[in-house]
Amino acid sequence: MKALLACVFAAFLLIGCPAAYAVQPDEIMADPGKEARARDLSRELRCMVCQNQSIDDSEAPLARDLRLLVRERIAAGDSNRQVIDFLVARYGEFVLLRPRFNPHTLVLWLLPPLALLGGGLALWIYSRRRSKFPGTEGLLKLTAEEEARLERLIAKETSPEKPA
Numbered sequence: 001m002k003a004l005l006a007c008v009f010a011a012f013l014l015i016g017c018p019a020a021y022a023v024q025p026d027e028i029m030a031d032p033g034k035e036a037r038a039r040d041l042s043r044e045l046r047c048m049v050c051q052n053q054s055i056d057d058s059e060a061p062l063a064r065d066l067r068l069l070v071r072e073r074i075a076a077g078d079s080n081r082q083v084i085d086f087l088v089a090r091y092g093e094f095v096l097l098r099p100r101f102n103p104h105t106l107v108l109w110l111l112p113p114l115a116l117l118g119g120g121l122a123l124w125i126y127s128r129r130r131s132k133f134p135g136t137e138g139l140l141k142l143t144a145e146e147e148a149r150l151e152r153l154i155a156k157e158t159s160p161e162k163p164a
Helices: 002-016 032-044 061-075 082-089 103-132 134-140 145-160
Strands: none
Touching: 032 082, 061 082, 103 145
16 A cells, blocks of 8 residues: 555656756746747757757757757847758758658658558568468368377377386
8 A cells, every 4th residue: 555655656746847858047048939949949959969869858068059059049030940950051960850851861751651561561461371271270180090190109108118
């Protein structure tokens, strides 16, 4: 009972805790609209140090620099597209957590659906092959001669051996 209460209490604590972001109070812009834009953009950009985190979540010094750069560009009046283009020009496509759809990333975008399609096709072919041979259970039946031989072998093994 105590363990259950402890689990329930822990769940309430986790639900009640806000998500931890790496954005520091000194980075936050005065205009809430611009800050919301900066946060949205920061969630789309990859931390070049952590690589699997957005700069919004990362505490790396480079991520902080990128967050400040995004806010500077927004304060200068750049659109979201201009900010993204500026960072891609400076750091390459790798800075985007969700790469753009272009000829260079075609394989990246098409491989998952093609793999799913191929797996579904393989399952369909496998099920069709199995349904073509419905009489395969007959392969498991022994002939009368095989059954008699099997019974003799079993009887030989289970009967006590007589000493010679």
